[in-house]
Amino acid sequence: MMAIGLMNVIGSATSCCVTAGAFSRSAVNHNAGAKTAVSNIIMSVTVMVTLLFLMPLFQYTPNVVLGAIIVTAVNGLVDIPAACQRWKIDKFDFVVMLCAFFGVISVPVQDGLAIAVGISIFKILLQVTRPKTGSGKHTWDRYIP
Known part of the structure; x- marks a missing residue:
């Protein structure tokens, strides 16, 4: 992930295309115990052989x-304890997370992300326009909330 991020930073200065790796492929590599980039070479050869010779079998x-295979591979990327912690810390943030999750499932991905970004901007505007303030009693030597 660090290498991909560095490639994107350097590439942005030279008008390169954005590089990214699929999360499902990364999850499969992690679950298989891959440690080096050689696993990507093996995976690409496997995909090439599958596309060339085994596609009629998948027709x-x-x-x-096929969706169940992808969901099974990506299952490890869902972090339920982090969602529970988000609920305890900030309920509105949890709602934004749920809107993003269900948005990308129910509508096209770009629209779902746009909905989540819009709700996040709305949340930020609410926080900026309605800051938490306190009032208290002021004495000459100390402040008592």
């Missing part, structure tokens, strides 16, 4: 089965 595979 009749239902999309539900």
Whole structure:
């Protein structure tokens, strides 16, 4: 992830395309115990052989089965304890997280992310326009809230 980030920073100065790796592919690599980039070479050869020779076998595979394979691979990326912690810290932030989650599932990804960003901007505007203030009693030598 650090290498991809560094490539994006350097590439932004030279008008390069943004580089990224798929989270599902990263999750599969992590679950398989891959430690080096050689796993990407092996994976690309496997995908190439599959596309060239095994695609007719996948023609009749239902999309539900392919979706289940992807969901199983990405299952480790969902962090339920972090969501519970977010609920305890800031309930509105939790709502933004849920809107982003269900938004990218129910509508196209770009629209779901746009909804989440819009709600986040609305949350920030609410916090900026309505800051938490306190009033207290002031004495000459100390402040008593």
